[in-house]
Amino acid sequence: MGGDTFAPDVNGAAKFAERLAAGLVERGHEVHVVAPGAESGPNSTAIEVHEGQPMTVHRLRSWRWYPHPWLRYALPWRIEPNAARLLDEIKPDVVHFQSHIVVGRGLAREAVKRGIRLIGTNHFMPENGLQFTPFIGPLREPAIRAAWNAAARTFGLAEAVTTPTRKAADYIERYTYLKGVYPISCGLHIDHYTPNLEPRSENVVLFLGRVESEKHIDELLRAAAMLDPELDVKVEIIGDGEQRPALERLAAQLGISHRVHFAGHAPESYLKQQLTRASVFAMPSRAELQSIATMEAMASGLPIIGANAMALPHLIHDGENGYLYEPGDVPRFAELLTKVFTMPHDELLALKRESLSIVADHDINRTLDTFEALYRGEHVPAPVSSESDARGHDTQSTDSSRD
Missing domain, CATH: 3.40.50.2000 (Glycogen Phosphorylase B;)
Structure with missing residues (x-):
């Protein structure tokens, strides 16, 4: 090989x-x-x-x-x-x-x-x-x-x-x-991930992947800045790359640095802990041939919000295990994040269970x-x-x- x-x-x-x-x-x-x-x-x-x-x-x-x-x-x-x-x-x-x-x-x-x-x-x-x-x-x-x-x-x-x-x-x-x-x-080794189906005590949106320009992580930060402060949304970004300094500056300009954590390269144990902790997974990239990170999030029972581009619609079934937004439409991205963070637990649970069902085909x-x-x-x-x-x-x- x-x-x-x-x-x-x-x-x-x-x-x-x-x-x-x-x-x-x-x-x-x-x-x-x-x-x-x-x-x-x-x-x-x-x-x-x-x-x-x-x-x-x-x-x-x-x-x-x-x-x-x-x-x-x-x-x-x-x-x-x-x-x-x-x-x-x-x-x-x-x-x-x-x-x-x-x-x-x-x-x-x-x-x-x-x-x-x-x-x-x-x-x-x-x-x-x-x-x-x-x-x-x-x-x-x-x-x-x-x-x-x-x-x-x-x-x-x-x-x-x-x-x-x-x-x-x-x-x-x-x-x-x-x-x-x-x-x-x-x-994916689906059984290596731990879903949490209990009601959430915090609102956390997670991104996992390379921190590079084609991932369009700036859209996630801009969307997070549009959310109601009462939601107290935390943004966790796991991964590293050439865009990290620029994104850290953007978070500061948007006034959300205190709510954004750049974890950089992290050990597998931390990654899986954050997948279990998160409320929703975000993938704004427009050039995914599959997205192993998205599958890892689905195996962790997370609803997914992602760009309606390339292969992401194969994993994100709009309205079933998450939602798609048109690339660049940051207000819609923010609206969908708000929808997930404010929906009743039984509706959120349905999204989470559908993620687990879809990812089962990827064993x-x-x-x-x-x-x-x-x-x-x-x-x-x-x-x-x-x-x-x-x-x-x-x-x-x-x-x-x-x-």
Whole structure:
């Protein structure tokens, strides 16, 4: 399994790869992970423990991408020799790449040369990555097209291509020549989260994720500033990123600093404690291919308020387990927060129970079963990542043509 990001990086792609690798190890598979080194240094191989499971992790010499707050990348001109060396040493039955940019590209090309079964999963949206490049203004659209063309070249080598939701699969198919992309949920250990169905003693809105511009956390702060002070709403933001200083300044300008807590990177125990404590989860991002953080909130029995964009409507069923607002409509966002904080307990309980019901379809064991079948080359149905994904989509075979 290879990608351009892996633990200890904190993002959806890294978390999915970590969870999938650990789940496969737990089922008795031998798993090797190839990823950039977490710090400067030569190529290294070591047994690392992730999600409680030991696995072999091959860390490649990497450089820091300085426009980004933490991203490191493997050296592009060395990736194919490194991939060839590792594949010849490991002799894997399957290669599963999580990103087409550097590591995945090298592994894919070398796997094809050796006749190794190849599966690719896309977590990438060019629009997100371009904020850390000089491609702005008139250069932006050509850069997006070039990024999708590069993705198509690498994913086109795979015998099966997956992505977390039907919406994300449609997105890839629209911008590339690829067809038959599988929507497979990232999956979640649902039983690792603790819902609290008792009446609330405080009003807490929680955001969990990278604190970067594409998440539009400023909309949450602006909406919170519009709420009735009598509600005494507290805002908890867990995560870190380049936007944190700007958001702290914005909270001060809005006069709500005393009600906003920036927790930064937090241990898993704190994260789960806050998920249980919160009254509602907010996800204002407009570029989610699935949103593991939203699934974690649903597994914690939280109603969700999120932007009506990309894949979020697959998880947020408007009026059933939460509410959607049109991106940028901050007054509506504030109105929906007020609605949740003031609704009777029985209505809130209905939203919470529906979150638990919807997220049940995302149990990690279903995800593992599906990937094992893809690895074996078996005919599998196209799994759905929510009830809304299921409407009007037929099953697919793993030998769907990529022409």
